[in-house]
Amino acid sequence: MALDAAHEAFKSWSKTSPAERSKLLNKIADVIEENLEMLARIETVDNGKALRETRAADLPLVIDHFRYFAGVIRADESTISEHDENTVSIALHEPLGVVAQIIPWNFPLLMATWKMAPALAAGCCTIVKPAEQTPTSIMVLMELIGDILPPGVLNVITGFGPEAGKPLASSKRVAKVSFTGETTTGRLIMQYASENLVPVTMELGGKSPNIFMKSVADADDDFFDKAVEGAVLFALNQGEVCTCPSRILVHEDIYDVFMERVVERTKAIKMGNPLAEDTMMGAQSSNDQLEKIMSYMDIGKKEGAQILCGGDRAGLNSGLETGYYVQPTIFKGNNKMRVFQEEIFGPVVSVTTFKTTEEAIEIANDTMYGLGAGLWSRDAHELYQVPRAIQAGRVWVNCYHTYPAHAPFGGYKKSGFGRENHLMMLAHYRQTKNMLISYDKKKLGFF
Amino acid sequence: MQKYIARVLVSEEAKVIIDKIKDTHKNDLMFHQSGGCCDGSSPMCFEKGDFIVGGSDIWMGEVYGCDFFMNEDQFDYWKHTQLTLDVVPGRGSSFSIEIPMGIRFMIRSRLFTTEELDKLIPVITGEEYLAR
Structure with missing residues (x-):
């Protein structure tokens, strides 16, 4: 009809x-x-x-x-x-x-x-x-x-x-x-x-890398603060975004100072009734989605990934006990683990470190997918050269998760x-x- | 004694659903493991032959009488884990055949042990599967 x-x-x-x-x-x-x-x-x-x-x-x-x-x-x-x-x-x-x-x-x-x-x-x-x-x-x-x-x-x-x-x-x-x-x-x-x-x-879909170069931590200023938020954007829309920045690649020299702030910011995410004015992150969309996310929490742990925060359902009360709430979760591991390779479509990010720019690019591209990516740096050369080397249709440079109508969006690879x-x-x-x-x-x- | 160790197992609950679907559709079934967004990373169930497999697919074995496939590049990242086909209440958003029943097939995983890795069922490509 x-x-x-x-x-x-x-x-x-x-x-x-x-x-x-x-x-x-x-x-x-x-x-x-x-x-x-x-x-x-x-x-x-x-x-x-x-x-x-x-x-x-x-x-x-x-x-x-x-x-x-x-x-x-x-x-x-x-x-x-x-x-x-x-x-x-x-x-x-x-x-x-x-x-x-x-x-x-x-x-x-x-x-x-x-x-x-x-x-x-x-x-x-x-x-x-x-x-x-x-x-x-x-x-x-x-x-x-x-x-x-x-x-x-x-x-x-x-x-x-x-x-x-x-x-x-x-x-x-x-x-x-x-x-x-x-x-x-x-x-x-x-x-x-x-x-x-x-x-x-x-x-x-994708398994988008969010790359934080060494210069990000050169100063503890507004830009550093923006980069920390950029990493925590994995929790936007409860992670149910095709471009969810679900892999954090951070230079090993700044791992401690950067991730300490990222974990702290992630723990500050207020979950609750999605209609409440102060709720920052709502519920997953369905039970099967929740179950799938939990199955990835399980395999992540079995593969030896370390949990930096989260790792379980969120036990909310006041009538939200049976809701599909998941704690924003950060795994630390390596790029060959399944939590680094599969789209979990939940508030779950996997972090790993790199030593050189070449290694960062190699890890970023070691995926079936190529939808989104993020590159954070204060170095003018990296800002152009690294995005060009990443096999993805959209590379956010010193920003993430913006979708203006005037910018083409789509995938490379699978x-x-x-x-x-x-x-x-x-x-x-x-x-x-x-x-x-x-x-x-x-x-x-x-x- | 089982000669090989299976790559994909099936839960009792999933068996019941497979029987029900077979009964309704009067046809054999197949599974193809998906990747990507939304309903991705979940197994898709179709009437046998509805989804055309090819040289880029891996046949991982038979699950309760249903062939189970995965794309080869995805298999590369998954092959060290044993999968269990399970079912949960829910509502997928794909063409998987069980969705109108208000349930969704899903995959649970565990790592193979080093000893098990040598005894796994050999896989064949979708092309070899079709030529059998």
């Missing part, structure tokens, strides 16, 4: 002017802004993350992403080239059609926006499948913005992966599948796409392909119509 509606809507939506699409995207952004507090609260209830994050990060970014794509579509231009005095080539963008977008549960509204905004800006109609754990906030969003777009342009289907996601991803009637998730399902979606010969883009955010994203939702025009009245001369 959603496919029928979307195909019907595409006939006219694909012909709307960029000015019209831009106006509607801006309107969506305005409505979300007017309802920010309510949506932030619903997102927190849906997912379990702290309200201070949904208020200050998730929702403001959602609004800004809609405005960004409303803006870029106005300035976007096709290209024209004169091959010779009588031959002109025009390369025009045309929307792909009806696309399928499968959304993860860690940032239900923001990840949906990352996919919806560029698709709609490009003139595609979309069928969005939210994760089965977190369908609520996006349904509320649809109630708020449902009347802004023409019927059938933006469709949401809910349900379990095997029953809703799979039929959508394998449908012959979608022109593209965009997926955020894990590797096995990624391969399965590519398998379906290979049968239908449609393009896919994938974001499949972290996937294709990008999200940035105007280049439009290319993933359009194809190129080339008109090759001859203004020459003379024949070729072959026949």
Whole structure:
């Protein structure tokens, strides 16, 4: 049904002017802004993350992403080239059609926006499948913005992966599948796409290194303080972020002074009811997620990793006893351990040391993945050279966990392909119509 | 006497679920261990043959009548550990077949001892598996 509606809507939506699409995207952004507090609260209830994050990060970014794509579509231009005095080539963008977008549960509204905004800006109609754990906030969003777009342009289907996601991803009637998730399902979606010969883009997670060079500890100043926070950002969103900086690589000479501060800052994280104003870290999203994190605590200990702090469930009281709360945890070990290699998707970071820049780069790249990375240094040369040597799609330099719409985001290696955010994203939702025009009245001369 | 030591074991609870799914779907099942974000690092259960394995996969053995695979580069980081297929209440977010039942397969792990490492079941690639 959603496919029928979307195909019907595409006939006219694909012909709307960029000015019209831009106006509607801006309107969506305005409505979300007017309802920010309510949506932030619903997102927190849906997912379990702290309200201070949904208020200050998730929702403001959602609004800004809609405005960004409303803006870029106005300035976007096709290209024209004169091959010779009588031959002109025009390369025009045309929307792909009806696309399928499968959304993860860690940032239900923001990840949906990352996919919806560029698709709609490009003139595609979309069928969005939210994760089965977190369908609520996006349904509320649809109630708020449902009347802004023409019927059938933006469709949401809910349900379990095997029953809703799979039929959508394998449908012959979608022109593209965009997926955020894990590797096995990624391969399965590519398998379906290979049968239908449609393009896919994938974001499949990572095991992001956060590298702290020796110069970080040259002074105990604001920058040192920022770097300490940068290491503790593994706990943002309870660690349920594809780019979670889940491996700390710190120069051995500054290990003691740096990690002492990191452990202290980690222990100061206040856990509690996600809706409470002073809660810094909320609950994991589901029981199976909690169990998986605990299984990694277990294997980390069995492999001999040393626990610097945390290491267990958080025994909260006042009605939160059965909640999925996990203590922010720091393991110390080596990069071959499984806690250094697998995405735990919880507030768990593994720290190891390096002696030389070469060793830091080698450890950073010793992973299947290449999504995010962090590099902290006061050395101007390192600030450029080390990020270039790291095989990851996004290297934060002297910062971490910022996601502006204007910066392309995506993976190297097994972290996937294709990008999200940035105007280049439009290319993933359009194809190129080339008109090759001859203004020459003379024949070729072959026949 | 068992000649080889298995790389993947299965809990009694998981066996019950496998039987139930087989009964509902009237088909054999297979597992592929996932990596990456969200529902990653969890085993995915499909009807046998639904997920196409290939030369980059490792067949780690049979678990209660189901073939169990992992991608070779992931296997490289996991091969020193024995896995146990278990099941917990929950709600994954992938195409794994058990999810509508309100449960999720998961993996528990332990390290092999040095003596065990010499007696492990030999693995074959997905390509060799298909050619059997």
